Amino acid sequence: MAENDYAIVCTGLQKKFGAFTAVESLDIKVKKGEIFGFLGPNGAGKTTSIGMLTTLVTPTSGTAKIANYDLAGEGALVRSKVAVIPQEFALFKALTAMENFWYIGTLYGMKKEEITKRAEELLKVVNLYDKKDVISGGFSGGMKQRLSVAVGLLHEPEILFMDEPTTGLDPQSRIAIRELTKKLNQEHGMTIVYTTHDMEEADKICHRIVIMDHGNVIAQGTSDELKKKYGKGRVVELELDGFGEGRYDKKLLEELKKLADARDISVVEGRIELHINANDGQIVSKITKFLENKKASILEFKISEPSLEEVFLNLTKKDLRD
Ligand SMILES: Nc1ncnc2c1ncn2[C@@H]1O[C@H](COP(=O)(O)OP(=O)(O)OP(=O)(O)O)[C@@H](O)[C@H]1O
Numbered sequence: 502m503a504e505n506d507y508a509i510v511c512t513g514l515q516k517k518f519g520a521f522t523a524v525e526s527l528d529i530k531v532k533k534g535e536i537f538g539f540l541g542p543n544g545a546g547k548t549t550s551i552g553m554l555t556t557l558v559t560p561t562s563g564t565a566k567i568a569n570y571d572l573a574g575e576g577a578l579v580r581s582k583v584a585v586i587p588q589e590f591a592l593f594k595a596l597t598a599m600e601n602f603w604y605i606g607t608l609y610g611m612k613k614e615e616i617t618k619r620a621e622e623l624l625k626v627v628n629l630y631d632k633k634d635v636i637s638g639g640f641s642g643g644m645k646q647r648l649s650v651a652v653g654l655l656h657e658p659e660i661l662f663m664d665e666p667t668t669g670l671d672p673q674s675r676i677a678i679r680e681l682t683k684k685l686n687q688e689h690g691m692t693i694v695y696t697t698h699d700m701e702e703a704d705k706i707c708h709r710i711v712i713m714d715h716g717n718v719i720a721q722g723t724s725d726e727l728k729k730k731y732g733k734g735r736v737v738e739l740e741l742d743g744f745g746e747g748r749y750d751k752k753l754l755e756e757l758k759k760l761a762d763a764r765d766i767s768v769v770e771g772r773i774e775l776h777i778n779a780n781d782g783q784i785v786s787k788i789t790k791f792l793e794n795k796k797a798s799i800l801e802f803k804i805s806e807p808s809l810e811e812v813f814l815n816l817t818k819k820d821l822r823d
């Protein structure tokens with residue numbers, strides 16, 4: 502890919518607060534038009550990274566190009582191309598939805614009619630048009646978050662940074678934010694950098710993901726790539742009619758293990774559990790054919806995929822963070 506096919510390219514971005522290193526070295530490339538996930542335990546450096554990429558936090562060292570502008574030398578141009586939806590809401594609670602747009606739009610030097618026109622469009626995108634004249638302080642968490650996104654889009658940015666947009670929201674509002682994120686990406690062509698602690702959510706909406714811990718990027722790739730590389734593989738559970746009573750059982754287990762190239766095979770409460778590698782696409786048909794040949798009748802056949810949460814815990818370990 503040519504350099505200008507990327508929305509973000511950064512090399513060795515570092516941030517120290519005094520002697521403390523919040524981000525050791527951020528080296529990432531975000532393609533135009535992708536939803537890029539930032540995952541990591543509390544204190545990993547996600548918000549600091551977003552701060553650096555949006556000019557809110559000055560890097561200690563390193564370089565970055567955001568929307569093809571140089572982060573250090575062209576800060577104002579970078580700011581014109583990005584929007585940040587911060588971890589804490591940044592709305593003016595005493596103002597109505599529309600007044601929030603007027604306030605922010607004026608700061609961007611936009612004319613009132615221009616602001617109103619764009620605000621009306623954006624309020625429709627986030628399903629808040631009928632609330633345009635309602636004081637935003639009384640909105641639910643989900644509505645506030647949607648309004649924050651809409652206000653963030655007022656100056657027509659190309660890259661949207663969403664810092665834990667679904668944290669603290671109810672399931673309905675979380676789904677609404679996810680759908681909105683996908684819509685902005687697919688229909689409006691926005692490049693989106695998205696942080697979340699919800700692994701299932703990241704798996705659902707992010708095209709690619711970085712996992713950070715203690716200020717470092719420790720893994721990156723698509724969800725499938727991460728699962729293949731860092732997941733412990735898949736587990737096949739089998740329940741066979743009459744298994745556990747026959748004298749050929751042990752041999753069957755040995756053959757199954759060999760056939761599936763399994764790392765481990767065990768019998769748990771009469772069920773066979775096979776721990777296999779994640780990348781054998783033929784595994785289901787291989788096992789069923791083998792069992793058919795053995796005239797074994799299958800009562801239950803389950804196969805579980807490695808989850809992104811498992812990958813995350815394998816990489817970041819289970820100890821709690823300060
Ligand atoms: N202004 C600051 N001064 C000193 N230390 C800071 C400052 N901002 C962040 N830190 C520290 O830098 C580290 C990274 O913080 P950051 O907010 O980037 O983490 P995070 O990955 O966003 O975490 P969370 O998931 O809790 O939002 C933390 O240890 C934090 O305490």
Ligand SMILES: [Mg+2]
Pocket residue numbers: 547548549588664
């Ligand atoms: Mg944060």
